[in-house]
Amino acid sequence: MFFLALALLAEPGAATTAPPPVERCGYRIVQSYPHDTTSFTQGLFWHDGHIYEATGQYGKSRVARLDLRTGKALSETRLPADQFGEGITRWGDQIIGVTWQGGVGNRWSIEDLKPTGTFSYDGEGWGVTMVGDDLVLSDGTPDLRFFDPATMTERKRVTVRFAGRPIPMLNELETIDGQVWANVWMTDFIVRIDPATGNIASLLDLSGLKADAGARGTDSVLNGIAWDAEKKRLFVTGKYWAKLYEIALADCG
Structure with missing residues (x-):
């Protein structure tokens, strides 16, 4: 069923070569934690014992350091009211974040979340992450865009494909x-x-988590992935969800 759903999302166009095999995985819940139901979650990452979260919506967007056990903000900085916050990632001692349609990016000190600068880019901003020395941006298209995080000069683009077909709507990274x-x-x-290569190596189906979190409404979708590399813990949540989950992959094959 989830292969069919991704096929419906794929843009028209047949593969020119045989696509690589795609692993399919389910999940099991390891533990759940409280999450602020007013948070329209756009970006998530783990650093030094805390979850960092970016939220969206005009006039409500923020970047925050959260207490995992309570879900409460230990520190936060609000974005200007005319900015719709999107993804965030850590680069050294900075947090780098993008906005939806404004073409404006922000930098904050990871120590105190105080603003340290802004930058501009073309197109929309959805999710961001660091891959080696590159800042990688998703923008709603099937392309991942690779930038120099210091200058925000675009270096290259890679098209994401499922079974050889381009997949748009990539969000948090x-x-x-x-x-x-x-x-x-x-x-x-x-x-x-x-x-x-942009090839999708595996799919994780998290059906059922939204219902478990008590989330309702079309906007209350899965969004937010954080990885604790030291303890090998995977966290996920969604927009307006009451829970943030630590999960483990299951039934892969």
Whole structure:
């Protein structure tokens, strides 16, 4: 069923070569934690014992450091009211974030979340992550765009493909063991992408988590991936969800 859903999202066009095999995975819940139901989650990452979250909506967007046990903000900075916050990622001692349609990016100090600068870019901003020395941006198209994080000069683009077909609507991004994990907007799926080729290596079906979180409404979709590399913990959540989950992959094959 989830292969069919991704096929419906794919843009027209047949593969020119045989696509690589795609692993299919389910999940099991390891633990759940409280999450602020007013948070329109756009970006998520783990650093030094805390979850960092970016939220959207005009007049309500923020970047925050969260207490995992309570879900409450230990520190936060609001974006200007005319900015619709999207994804965030850590680069050294900075947090770099993008906005939806404004073409404006922000930099904050990871120590105190104080603004340290802005930048501009073309197109929309959805999710961001670091892959090696590149900042990788999703923008609603099937392309991942690679930037120099210091200058925000675009270096290259890679088209993400499922069974040889381009897949748009890639949203929040996280890098785990060199691969890019991406929420597919308005679905229960996370795809794991080879950043060198754009090929989708595996699919994670998280059907049922939204209901478990008590989330309702079309906007309350899965969005948010964070990886604790030290303890090998995978966290996910969604927009307006009451829970943030630690999950483990299951039934892969």
